[in-house]
Amino acid sequence: MLEGLKDKVGEWLRGGPDGDVVVSSRVRLARNIAAFPFLSKASRQQVARVEELVRNAVLSCNLCADLTYCRLDQLDPLLRQLLVERHLIGRDHATSDWVRAVAFCADERLCLMVNEEDHLRIQVLCGGLRFEDAWREVNEVDDVLAQVLPFAFSARFGYLTACPTNVGTGMRASAMLHLPALAMAREIEKVITMAHARQLTVRGLYGEGTHASGDLYQVSNHVSLGVTEQEVLQQVSGAVSEIVSLERAERQRLCDQHSGELKGRIDLALDLLVGATAVSSEEALHLLSQVRMGVEINLTPQVRLETLNKLLLLTLPAHLQTMEGRRLEAVQRNELRAVCIRERLG
Amino acid sequence: MSEEQEERMCQECGQREATIHLTEFVDGQPVPSHLCEQCYSEKPGLPPLSSAKVLEQIVGAIAPELQKLGGKQCPECGISYLEFRQGLRFGCPEDYEVFSEPLDDLLKRLHGSNRHTGKVPQGAAQQGSTSLRLAMLGREMERAVSREDFEAAARVRDEIKKLERDDARGAQG
Numbered sequence: 001m002l003e004g005l006k007d008k009v010g011e012w013l014r015g016g017p018d019g020d021v022v023v024s025s026r027v028r029l030a031r032n033i034a035a036f037p038f039l040s041k042a043s044r045q046q047v048a049r050v051e052e053l054v055r056n057a058v059l060s061c062n063l064c065a066d067l068t069y070c071r072l073d074q075l076d077p078l079l080r081q082l083l084v085e086r087h088l089i090g091r092d093h094a095t096s097d098w099v100r101a102v103a104f105c106a107d108e109r110l111c112l113m114v115n116e117e118d119h120l121r122i123q124v125l126c127g128g129l130r131f132e133d134a135w136r137e138v139n140e141v142d143d144v145l146a147q148v149l150p151f152a153f154s155a156r157f158g159y160l161t162a163c164p165t166n167v168g169t170g171m172r173a174s175a176m177l178h179l180p181a182l183a184m185a186r187e188i189e190k191v192i193t194m195a196h197a198r199q200l201t202v203r204g205l206y207g208e209g210t211h212a213s214g215d216l217y218q219v220s221n222h223v224s225l226g227v228t229e230q231e232v233l234q235q236v237s238g239a240v241s242e243i244v245s246l247e248r249a250e251r252q253r254l255c256d257q258h259s260g261e262l263k264g265r266i267d268l269a270l271d272l273l274v275g276a277t278a279v280s281s282e283e284a285l286h287l288l289s290q291v292r293m294g295v296e297i298n299l300t301p302q303v304r305l306e307t308l309n310k311l312l313l314l315t316l317p318a319h320l321q322t323m324e325g326r327r328l329e330a331v332q333r334n335e336l337r338a339v340c341i342r343e344r345l346g
Numbered sequence: 347m348s349e350e351q352e353e354r355m356c357q358e359c360g361q362r363e364a365t366i367h368l369t370e371f372v373d374g375q376p377v378p379s380h381l382c383e384q385c386y387s388e389k390p391g392l393p394p395l396s397s398a399k400v401l402e403q404i405v406g407a408i409a410p411e412l413q414k415l416g417g418k419q420c421p422e423c424g425i426s427y428l429e430f431r432q433g434l435r436f437g438c439p440e441d442y443e444v445f446s447e448p449l450d451d452l453l454k455r456l457h458g459s460n461r462h463t464g465k466v467p468q469g470a471a472q473q474g475s476t477s478l479r480l481a482m483l484g485r486e487m488e489r490a491v492s493r494e495d496f497e498a499a500a501r502v503r504d505e506i507k508k509l510e511r512d513d514a515r516g517a518q519g
Contacts, residue, residue: 032439034439037422037423037437037438038435038436038437038438040425040433040435040436040437041424041425041438117435139465145469146467146468146471146472147469148469148471149471150471150472151467151472152439153466153467153472154439154442154443154479155462155508156442156446156462157442157453157460157461157462158462158464159462159467160436160439164434164436164449164456165456167442167462168457168462168464169462169464171464199458222456223456223458223459225453225457225459225460225462226457226458226459226461226462226463227463227464228464228465229464229465
């Protein structure tokens with residue numbers, strides 16, 4: 001049943017406003033059930049009871065058509081990894097060992113995590129820059145669930161969370177951005193400094209520190225208390241819009257001053273991808289990023305953004321192995337990755 | 347969290363096992379540090395460790411907030427403030443009130459604020475949670491009275507009054 005995910009495309013992958021730079025927007029709310037301890041001090045029975053309470057609430061509330069509810073502690077590790085790759089659960093949620101679950105709608109916009117770091121996390125993921133849409137949906141789900149689940153809340157501190165970094169609104173708003181031009185111009189540090197000044201975090205989606213494989217970055221708020229939900233959205237949205245302008249300006253400059261070199265580099269990336277018999281995940285991320293920029297600046301009209309988004313997921317390890325129906329060694333994955341890319345780009 | 351701590355080496359010398367684990371904040375991000383006793387004692391400005399009073403010394407050195415609290419524990423989940431500061435995870439929702447004094451400082455450092463200004467849960471299930479909290483506070487007040495800590499009892503009584511006021515205000519919409 002979950003294996004079927006590999007054949008589908010989450011709605012967010014289809015792109016959206018400012019999709020030439022913003023891959024996706026996400027809003028997440030953290031909630032805990034009143035009168036239960038947080039996960040670090042809950043007994044196994046209490047953890048199981050929380051899962052049961054939340055499951056009953058989620059399944060009875062008719063949140064969307066075609067909801068999949070899945071117990072992670074009973075799931076094959078490879079399928080758990082698949083869910084991580086699709087941004088439906090975090091790495092920790094995949095690997096912890098207590099009773100926990102995830103529920104998501106068919107289009108993968110709405111996702112609920114049960115017993116991750118908090119009892120419940122509600123998340124909506126949209127393509128492009130669409131914080132208002134994501135907020136509207138996640139807020140509605142929060143209100144519906146509040147009819148049946150008592151949330152741990154104090155007038156003074158707001159929604160009470162296991163970690164004080166999430167207390168208050170319990171809200172994390174983040175955007176995934178593709179910034180190849182700024183990375184090339186070594187301007188990412190400037191972006192990070194600008195974000196820090198607005199109490200926002202910038203980190204590479206794949207890779208360590210400021211080197212982001214595939215030039216993909218995540219911008220998010222880290223302040224959740226003493227701000228309203230709208231203020232958080234405005235802060236993140238505003239900063240993202242500015243970064244989008246910076247990236248577009250830099251792309252324009254590259255096109256104006258180095259168009260030959262740029263086209264050469266992008267064409268080479270496409271040729272390498274189509275002609276390779278084996279591609280590592282690092283190489284794939286790097287080359288796909290080049291081609292993606294080509295599409296974003298209209299130099300590579302023969303490739304669609306949606307195809308590249310699909311490839312972003314399909315070339316990841318768990319997706320590849322799920323496609324084959326078995327575990328693969330790195331060498332085999334690299335070969336399968338090349339086949340997968342060639343089929344879609346060739 | 348304990349699995350990560352068990353086999354960690356000191357990040358200063360890399361040779362001895364780290365037995366002192368702290369979590370500080372830099373730019374809103376939690377930054378863990380793990381030190382062995384020797385490197386800890388070599389750090390300037392910190393009081394020396396003695397085997398008899400190790401915990402007290404560490405608590406005193408980490409931050410003024412910990413010095414105030416000593417080994418205070420949450421009566422509901424049993425977590426101590428030191429345990430919280432090591433793992434940066436609370437044990438239960440009550441901890442926010444139990445440790446509210448040092449928490450004010452920590453929250454100001456994390457968020458630039460210590461008061462919630464955002465959404466308030468509305469829904470049939472939410473009334474229940476207030477009465478659950480009132481029940482817990484009532485028990486806490488009884489415990490304070492029975493150990494003749496009338497100052498603490500008075501503080502909890504004020505909390506109860508405030509909660510009842512907020513609840514009534516919320517109900518008025």
